[in-house]
Amino acid sequence: MEMGKSLVVALAVVVAAMAVVKADDVPITDKDLESEESMWSLYQRWRHVYGAASSSPRDLADKGSRFEVFKKNARYIHDFNRKKGMSYKLGLNKFADLTLEEFTAKYTGAKPGPITGLKNGTGSPPLAAVAGDAPPAWDWREHGAVTRVKDQGPCGSCWAFSVVEAVEGINAIMTGNLLTLSEQQVLDCSGAGDCSGGYTSYAFDYAVSNGITLDQCFSPPTTGENYFYYPAYEAVQEPCRFDPVCNSLI
Template sequence: MAETKQALLMGIVLCIAIAMAQGIPFTEKDLATEATTWKLYEKWRGVHTVTADLAEKKTKYEVFKKNAKYVLDFNSNKGKPYKLGLNRFADMTLEEFKKKYTGAVKPAVDAVKKAKIVKSKVAAGNVPSSYDWRDYGAVTHVKDQGPCGSCWDFAGTAAVESINAIVTGNLLTLSEQQVLDCSGAGNCEEGGTTPGVFEYAMDTGITLACNYPPYEAMDDQCRLDTSTMNPLVNIDGYAAVAGNNEKALKQQVYLQPVTVYIEASHDFMLYTEGVFTGDDCGTLLDHAVVVVGYGVTQEGVRYWIVKNSWSDNWGENGYIRMIRDVDVKEGICGIAMYPFYPIKNSPCAAIDIAATKRVAAKDEL
């Protein structure tokens, strides 16, 4: 009996997880009247944590209704290679969504100049047609930035996690909250840049997530204590891939995950599955993500494998496949405009500050 209850509970949890990721299933009948649409909205609210304020609830309902109609119309078009759904953002306008869940700021000219473009160590002809760093233990689980403009933090930290794993063979989960609190690279309200994260990782290092207070989705005072919060993962520098060049981006992604800037559009917000072609996005860059690989569908459609920071309940378990090798030089949603990646040459996994201090103290004696 106990095993049956446990199995039932796990089934319910799985169903909720699927509903959160792919959106609440619905048909044209659910939008036929105000009563049926409201019922659908209440069903959606039962899955997602949302406001309890009655006045705001009514306003949110109107947004939800508009988004639901858009999703239904979009998915009825059989020619689209991707699908949309009533996910956790379905009661948000695009403007509200961007304010809370993006946050990338175009890198300053100085940062772009400092990130020298380094010619790839691998020839284009030696790069396989498909590659996924998740298959090689170099990508941590998908995280959730929450309602904070800290995508730059999550993308930059993810890239540091990956290059550290590639060089050392040890995949460590690092603290985005430390970077948010201490780096000076950005904040929740005004956003930030991935080069800023790399600068901080060079100068100070990033500690393990378990060593620092948990992520709060808000700015806080820096609480880094180098005497206890060890180890600190450092990098040796950072570089840029040649801008507006998907071929060069592919060559670098074969060597390591690369941070990129994109424009998060309405379709991107409601994406659930498939190869995203970004019909409604351009190059107004406002979101930072990480390209962790690339592939080709059975139909021959080439795509980027992109890790996002909106939890694994968005898109394809937290990822989105975005079409690559498109006609515009900037790439889909501007993905090829500002690619940056961290450099790590030392096989040392991290710097143990406390141990260094102990050795220095002995030397003084």
């Protein structure tokens, strides 16, 4: 049980530490970890880069507890990067002052839905699905089936993002046309969840029945406070305002 817990903690820290932007924006050195003063200086440099984008509270009363969390994460990242033979490096990003519990609550909001079997009813994939020689590696980013990195912001809408990205990918694989689709539509209109989490299975059902419009067609209010994330995503749930005149992907 303890080993399993350790693996979960390590995985969550790795996910939280993978930088959305360049990891060397706030580098960590041995000198930074020498004292409280040097660690505080590192924290201040990090706040200068990520303070406005961080998902944790930014009020002064919370600053001390945020610093304690930041120190633990910074030490973990620094120790990990000193290990030999690792295939990747970690870096300080906007999640660096979040605890495991905070990160999990905010960014792992997908809820289990109904379990359905394969259509052939055997519990195993059909032979055609497993026949043939698979390449040793395959990266769909290199084959035009993955859109740019997106940011769900301070909204537990990972369930909507995962469904939209899956639909974008399979459409690109089948048609050769990579489209950027609207997470905001799925968040607002599918009924599958909200910013506290949701059900991917129901969101897929919505996509099958209604389609997902192009991201650029789902325009937010011009006064939306969170418009900066990227066009047509606001990081808050709004009343459904889908315009069927704009083309949808079915």
